[in-house]
Amino acid sequence: MDAISRIKQIGMPRRNNELWTFFPVAKIPMPEFPETCNDTADYSDEEDFAALLPIAFNARTMRQDIADGANEMAMLKCNNDFGHTVLDIGKNATASLEILDNKVAHKICAERFDIHVGENATVHIFFANPADGVPLRFRHFRIVQEAGSKVYFSEIERGSGIKRTSLDAFLKGNGARLEIRSLNVLQDSDSVHHRITIRHEAPETESVQFARNLLNGKSNASYNGSVVVGANCSKVFSSQLVNTILLSEDSSVSVKPVLKIYHDDVECTHGNTCGELDAEQLFYLTSRGIPVEKARELLTQAFAKELFMPMPDSPAKERLEQVVSKL
Amino acid sequence: MLSIKDLKASIEDGTQILKGINLEVKAGEVHAIMGPNGSGKSTLSKVIAGHPAYHVDGGSVTLDGKDLLQMEINERANSGLFISTQYPTEIPGVNNVEFLKMALNSKRAFLGLPEIGEAEFKKLIDEKMELLEMDERYRDRGVNEGYSGGEKKRNEILQMAILDPKVSLLDETDSGLDIDALRIVAGGINHIMGPDKAVILVTHYQRLLDYIKPDFVHVLRHGKIILSGGPELALELEEKGYDWIEEK
Ligand SMILES: Nc1ncnc2c1ncn2[C@@H]1O[C@H](COP(=O)(O)OP(=O)(O)O)[C@@H](O)[C@H]1O
Ligand SMILES: [Mg+2]
Numbered sequence: 001m002d003a004i005s006r007i008k009q010i011g012m013p014r015r016n017n018e019l020w021t022f023f024p025v026a027k028i029p030m031p032e033f034p035e036t037c038n039d040t041a042d043y044s045d046e047e048d049f050a051a052l053l054p055i056a057f058n059a060r061t062m063r064q065d066i067a068d069g070a071n072e073m074a075m076l077k078c079n080n081d082f083g084h085t086v087l088d089i090g091k092n093a094t095a096s097l098e099i100l101d102n103k104v105a106h107k108i109c110a111e112r113f114d115i116h117v118g119e120n121a122t123v124h125i126f127f128a129n130p131a132d133g134v135p136l137r138f139r140h141f142r143i144v145q146e147a148g149s150k151v152y153f154s155e156i157e158r159g160s161g162i163k164r165t166s167l168d169a170f171l172k173g174n175g176a177r178l179e180i181r182s183l184n185v186l187q188d189s190d191s192v193h194h195r196i197t198i199r200h201e202a203p204e205t206e207s208v209q210f211a212r213n214l215l216n217g218k219s220n221a222s223y224n225g226s227v228v229v230g231a232n233c234s235k236v237f238s239s240q241l242v243n244t245i246l247l248s249e250d251s252s253v254s255v256k257p258v259l260k261i262y263h264d265d266v267e268c269t270h271g272n273t274c275g276e277l278d279a280e281q282l283f284y285l286t287s288r289g290i291p292v293e294k295a296r297e298l299l300t301q302a303f304a305k306e307l308f309m310p311m312p313d314s315p316a317k318e319r320l321e322q323v324v325s326k327l
Numbered sequence: 328m329l330s331i332k333d334l335k336a337s338i339e340d341g342t343q344i345l346k347g348i349n350l351e352v353k354a355g356e357v358h359a360i361m362g363p364n365g366s367g368k369s370t371l372s373k374v375i376a377g378h379p380a381y382h383v384d385g386g387s388v389t390l391d392g393k394d395l396l397q398m399e400i401n402e403r404a405n406s407g408l409f410i411s412t413q414y415p416t417e418i419p420g421v422n423n424v425e426f427l428k429m430a431l432n433s434k435r436a437f438l439g440l441p442e443i444g445e446a447e448f449k450k451l452i453d454e455k456m457e458l459l460e461m462d463e464r465y466r467d468r469g470v471n472e473g474y475s476g477g478e479k480k481r482n483e484i485l486q487m488a489i490l491d492p493k494v495s496l497l498d499e500t501d502s503g504l505d506i507d508a509l510r511i512v513a514g515g516i517n518h519i520m521g522p523d524k525a526v527i528l529v530t531h532y533q534r535l536l537d538y539i540k541p542d543f544v545h546v547l548r549h550g551k552i553i554l555s556g557g558p559e560l561a562l563e564l565e566e567k568g569y570d571w572i573e574e575k
Contacts, residue, residue, distance in 0.1 A: 279379060279380075280416045281416055281418050283376075283378055283379065283400065283416070284412075284415070284416040284418065284470075285418070285421075285426070285430075286399070286400040286401045286404070287376050287377070287378075287401075287403075287404055287410060288401075288404055288426075288433075288486060288490065289401050289404035289405045289430050289433040289434045289437065289490065290401055290429055290430055290433045291399075291401050291433060292399070292400070292401065294429070294433070295401075298426075299418070299421070301420075302418065302419065302421045302469070303420065305420050306419060306420045309420075
């Protein structure tokens with residue numbers, strides 16, 4: 001079944017669809033599909049509208065292979081409203097992939113990334129540029145990880161519009177590890193949504209989800225994170241933590257953790273905190289002479305900085321920290 | 328220098344904690360405030376500093392004639408007030424040295440001075456860290472992040488040394504310090520103290536006052552200073568406790 005037919009089958013996103021619980025679905029324009037879908041692969045298993053959209057609109061597919069053992073840095077950028085990137089990362093390779101924003105998109109922009117990560121490869125996938133004022137942006141990732149591979153998926157979301165990042169990860173090989181870090185620095189009526197599903201399909205696989213939100217104005221963030229641990233997967237570790245600081249009365253956050261665990265010998269945690277800037281910390285800083293606006297800035301920056309601190313030293317970390325230092 | 332007149336303050340639910348505090352502190356003086364737990368000692372220093380948990384019901388606090396209670400929290404500090412709270416706050420992610428530099432530069436900006444030069448600041452901080460026998464670990468960490476109780480207190484005195492305030496209120500700075508640390512910290516306070524400055528120590532123990540000789544000792548109870556005397560009063564309190572005072 002091609003992507004157009006599949007979209008017609010599942011219908012437009014609605015709030016009662018668990019993949020779209022918190023998303024302002026009314027803001028999605030009804031697509032006018034092309035006559036035919038060029039990609040004839042079977043998408044009958046795909047549940048997420050945003051994953052199908054670029055394929056349905058015949059996005060040009062950009063393919064990139066990174067050879068076994070190679071060490072590569074690349075920038076990925078789609079130059080159209082719709083984009084599709086297919087990456088195959090070889091065994092033991094190291095890759096650092098920065099996704100740049102589409103500068104030409106109009107009303108809607110939808111990108112899809114299919115990433116296969118070979119055994120023992122280490123991959124950083126990150127984006128930190130403020131989006132370019134596209135009213136609606138979808139970014140979908142499908143990440144398949146072989147044994148011993150490590151993926152660091154890191155992002156900083158700023159800028160106007162409605163954005164949704166969806167990610168389906170398949171930790172297929174023993175010991176595969178995925179770390180997701182998401183910083184959302186929002187204001188006005190910015191709206192950023194995450195729909196993450198991590199499937200632990202092998203023993204000793206590990207996943208870390210860590211999101212931090214700094215919400216000002218009337219902004220709104222949501223985090224819908226599922227972890228599924230298969231029946232034969234012992235010694236799985238998974239954690240999910242969402243920390244939010246509401247900097248204004250009118251900002252809001254929604255968090256929905258879902259754990260589906262079909263094995264006993266696993267360690268899965270999730271947590272969610274939401275509050276204002278710490279009054280005692282603000283008092284402490286100002287009581288040492290620091291003006292209150294500066295103190296607030298220091299505290300918000302510290303909150304953001306901590307998110308990326310545990311990452312291994314890498315160009316990705318450098319880039320992310322550089323952006324944080326200028327927030 | 329610091330003049331507190333009939334200071335009354337309450338917490339959010341309306342309970343009055345400070346019920347009319349009077350205290351005159353002149354340049355060059357060391358005052359000690361003692362008193363049972365819950366009497367309002369910590370509240371006093373937080374109210375003077377402008378902590379948002381308290382509402383001032385009446386009275387005045389002036390520093391060199393300027394009304395502190397009308398000032399923003401940072402202005403009070405920049406005017407020469409330093410308070411060290413009983414439990415210094417941890418601020419992960421804000422580097423200790425950068426914080427110190429920012430605090431110092433805030434004060435300098437307030438006084439119309441340019442930012443301190445890199446070399447000058449380094450010299451200053453090296454010198455004060457040496458004075459307080461602080462090791463290098465303090466530099467890289469977040470403000471008070473993961474510090475032991477004693478380390479936090481020492482870090483407070485480092486801030487005092489760098490900011491060089493006119494009046495310092497130190498709330499139980501001796502608690503959590505081992506004998507060596509107490510000697511070092513007390514030595515630091517004595518070093519910073521001078522004829523144009525004043526220190527108010529809140530403490531339960533004579534041992535701090537063995538190092539820093541107070542000129543006056545006050546007993547605070549139920550939100551009021553109920554007795555004041557000379558250094559001998561501290562010794563008497565240590566011996567007899569507080570109950571005899573109200574019987575008088
Ligand atoms: N922010 C606050 N909220 C509620 N109660 C408070 C607060 N601050 C002080 N208190 C109460 O006021 C009284 C005096 O407290 P405190 O000043 O800490 O005493 P001390 O330092 O003398 O031991 C205590 O009963 C304490 O519980
Ligand atoms: Mg106290």
